[in-house]
Amino acid sequence: MKDFQLGEFEEIVILTIGILNNTAYSVAIKDEIESRLKRTVSMGALHTALIRLEGKSYLKSSAGEATQERAGRPRRYFEITALGKKAIQHTKDTRDELWNAIPKAIWHSNLAGI
């Protein structure tokens, strides 16, 4: 299942797009990540990630309306494709699998260790 390759930041971006649902364009995505995860996101990093994800066909985009504050430049809205959905599902599943495989005792002993 190595077909579904997702980096950590990419995963966050896809998930955020999912959260924003239909209103996901770059600035909104950036704001959402920044407010939820309390981390700054540079425009460069975000756009590179978006381009890469679109290149992997996890995302598709469409041009939106141009607004005054953008000086007539159009927005570009992103949507998760079916493949994208599969990919995050796959990531989540593998993570869960790994979680479940961890012996419960570890957590307890850790607690006890404190």
Add this chain to the structure above:
Amino acid sequence: MKNKQTSPPKLFQSFFRWFCNPRILDYIEGDLLEEYDRRLKESGKRKADWKFILDVMLLFRPGIIKSRKGYKKLNNYVVYKSYFKIGWRTLIRNKQYAVINIAGLALSLTCCFLIFGLVTHHLSFEDFHKNPEQIYRVVTDMQSKTDSYSSGVPTPLAGLIRENQTFATKIARIYTESNVVITLKQENETLQYKETDGVAFTEPEFFEIFNFPLAKGDGSSLLTTPNTALLTEQMAKKYFGEQDPIGETIWLGNEQALKITGLLKDFPDNTDFRAGIFASYSSFKTYMPWLASENFWSGISSNMQCFALIDPTVTSAQVEQSLAYYAKEYPISDDTKSSYKVQPLADIHFNGKYGGTMDRSNLWILAAIGLFLLLTACVNFVNLATAKALQRSKEVGLRKVMGGKRSELFWQFIFETGILVSLSIIMALIASFALLPTINSLFNTQIILQLFSDLSFVLFLVGLTISITLLAGFYPALILAGFKPIAALKGKLSLQQLGGFNIRRSLIISQFVISQVLIISLLVVMEQMRFARNADMGFDKEAIVMVNMGNDSLHLKHALKNEFMRIPGVEKVALCYNAPASKYAWGTDIQLTKSTQEYDFLTSMKLVDEDYLATFDLQLLAGRNLTPSDTVREVLVNEALLEKLGINSIEGALGQTIAVNGGNMRGPIVGVIKNFHDKSFHEEISPTVLTSAGSFYENFAIKLNPNTGKESLIQIEQIWKKNYPDQLFEFEFLDDSIARFYETEEMIFKGVQLFSFIAIVIGCFGLYGLISFMVVQKTKEVGIRKVMGSGVGHIVWIFGKEFTRLIILSFLIAAPIAWYLMRNWLQDFEFKIQLDVWTFGLALTFSFMIAILTVGIQVIKAANINPVRSLKTE
């Protein structure tokens, strides 16, 4: 938008635009601007600016930066394809416009190419030698009563330099004798050729100085032994065909045998060394012993030239200094001060003082003419293009509405101009290659155009294409691209946007000034030529053929004369030194024996027999003809001589004894003949003496019956050949040789003819452009006038008066210029026509006719247009 201050740092924004992949540029730029806007509201301009810069810098990373190849080029290709398509369609739709533009440009470009070929050919002279900057010719400047210059030096000088001086690493003499007859003696026949380029007697070092490589033969021993020679390949082919020429013999004249020891590769066209036969210098001692003598200091032949390869560490001033010694030690004559100069190889072709054939300034004048023609063609192009601009206003408007930028539109029109220019260049190339042989024979030039082998020509072509395109296309493109889209779409463009009218006017005037000056010059030159050719020269020159004599036997001369007389169709025969008018003149001093007074003028001597007067129909004013004699016994003189001698009455002259040729020819004057032109009309009539002296006769002057001339000439040749079997039969009709006096004038005439034709044609294109422009501009005015009841005649006059004014104004400028130029030109003639009003009037009429022909149809069309249509286009 409302507030200028809210814009982010310009520099970084354009930097971003520059590096960003254009596919995502708009989106990311939008993000940047949105963010900026928000930050501006939150935390002020400074912080927003800094964050913006940071964002841009962080965006500068792979994935965002556009790739170096691919995207941009692909897009441009499509755009250019579309430009080409639109441009082509516009051309096809406006065929008339396209044809006029292309023809005008092609015409001046053709001239440019030919001029370029001529100029580069002349500038390239002698550029193929190994060290051209070290090669010099030693020349002589002489000062006596007047200064004179010679390309030659005294024969012994080169030998002395070689022995005593160190500045010349190599030095060589060359004596070139032109118009040599070469004889080939083959088993069964003798062939003779007249070589106008002649034979050069050369020292072997000549071929070490100059780069004229051998094709065949042993390089080390060439031209060292007497009576050996080299031939160029072309000459060898002419004499011996495919046969190997080495070891064969040719005869100089009929006497001196030369053995061929080697073959030279054919010389390139860009050299002044034109001889095809190079004989060893030692053979020269047999050919012309007096000049070849190593003690002959008392004369200079301009054909005896001395070339030296000069040590690069020595300056020419130093060389001239060391040469001064020889000028002092071996003077040419008592009253002549001479000095030797060194002339660089690059100067030889251009310096008329030392026999150079092409003055550099002439080349620059030609280049200026070419440039001028090109500029006028560009100007005409601009005129026409702006006149047509309104037709394309809709297209410009639409393109702009669809998002076309001004710069894109600008380049589109430049591109269209480029199409036109390329078409004209192709046409001009075809035309110039087609015309090249004609032009070369017409002007006796060697223009060479090499399209692919000559890099400079290719560069010239490319440079020309680009510069004409920019020059001609810039202004119209600027205007077209500057149309306001709304006005353009609504058809409300005002004509003020199409540029100044006065500039156009002055351009037309300058074009017309030039063509009128040329037309006037053409008429004057034509008149003068007709005058010179048809005027009575004072003797009969029709159907007279001058035939060279073969040798000096006086008996044979008389015998042949009698034989010629028996040929039917031969009317008269005279023996003589030369014809009444001839380029070969014999000048002599003169004295009246009864006084001791010395005269300082030269008298032209004509040695003739008793039939000379009758053959040439010279008029005897008093006295009688010469009695038959073979020695000087009596003389005839002309009026000019009497005048110079101060003898007033013709009768008083008869019986006086005169002595000529240093006193060794003397006799009484037995007759006076009427003045006749013995030279071209450039010069006055010389004082002339006619006397009989059999040993000096060189020509048969034969008056033929014009109807049977050809057959008689064949019979003359047969008789001549029978008597002089080993000589070359040479003859020339007198009127041809007289016409040759005016070769330069003939060339000027042809040149003026050609240039006035070109100037007129280009002027017509200019006029056509102006009228097209005016018609567009005045469409509404004409419509309104017609509605108000104007007739066609009246409207034609609106345009007519403009052109009348332009032509008269340009005539007022052209007439004095032409008058001044032509007066100077005529000054060179002793016998000339007067400049008259008619010539100028004719030129003016001619200009009017051309103008009417050019603009007439357009004007009438404009005047007849239905006013409803022109007014409705609102």
